[in-house]
């Protein structure tokens with residue numbers, strides 16, 4: 088992955104290119120922006136530029152020994168720390184291993200680069216364990232952290248990092264990213280509006296489990312007001328076992344469609360054209376204030392889940408909330 092392969096994010100890319108070209112690279116950076124935006128790809132492009140033996144201008148050459156190894160994931164001076172599958176947190180031990188690794192001399196390049204992908208998955212212990220390394224990174228090593236929001240890492244960690252914000256991509260860029268990941272052009276164009284500027288969300292929607300989660304959400308939300316508490320509980324458990332981010336993105340997309348149809352009329356294009364019927368019915372039935380409150384409930388839940396909360400509980404609370412808002416009852420007493 089080179090800078091030239093990164094779609095969009097011009098401002099962030101230009102900043103990282105400049106820093107590398109002038110060799111004024113901060114010891115720690117935090118790339119932040121919503122999930123599915125391409126933070127990991129940008130972190131890898133930056134690492135490649137830093138480790139490349141023969142940078143062409145302000146990008147990696149793509150052909151030297153270092154670039155080849157990086158492309159194959161076998162460069163000894165790059166390490167990626169991420170949450171292990173099936174775990175809610177990153178382990179403190181992963182941070183200790185990283186610190187020990189950074190303390191060793193680089194094997195091939197002149198420096199070492201570490202990517203901590205999803206630094207918000209480090210709990211307080213983990214983030215505190217990282218502090219000393221961030222303060223005195225060995226040699227000229229560079230640590231790149233990613234997180235959905237800068238507020239999700241501790242202030243003590245944040246203040247030791249240079250912050251680089253990534254914004255959602257324009258629709259054309261989303262289509263380019265999706266096409267680059269192998270989606271047929273027609274499919275990429277059809278799915279891109281669902282991404283809300285974060286192509287990773289659509290790639291996530293494209294899998295089998297993801298399609299199921301989305302279907303289940305689009306089937307349930309239009310009739311949420313009629314569901315009994317045990318049905319909601321069951322649904323929350325089902326969704327929590329699957330890709331929760333997808334279920335939440337689909338919920339967000341549904342209510343945004345309802346809101347926009349209500350405000351902008353039937354000509355406005357939908358994110359979920361396959362659910363046009365229920366969306367139009369909901370738009371005709373629900374006052375704008377109701378839909379806005381439902382959107383707020385979904386956004387709150389996305390923030391809660393990103394902070395690593397209990398997913399079943401977060402989903403169940405959200406679904407009950409959505410139901411009570413629609414029934415026009417006070418939220419404090421869902422039943």
Ligand SMILES: [Zn+2]
Nearest residue numbers: 139148151154
């Ligand atoms: Zn190279």
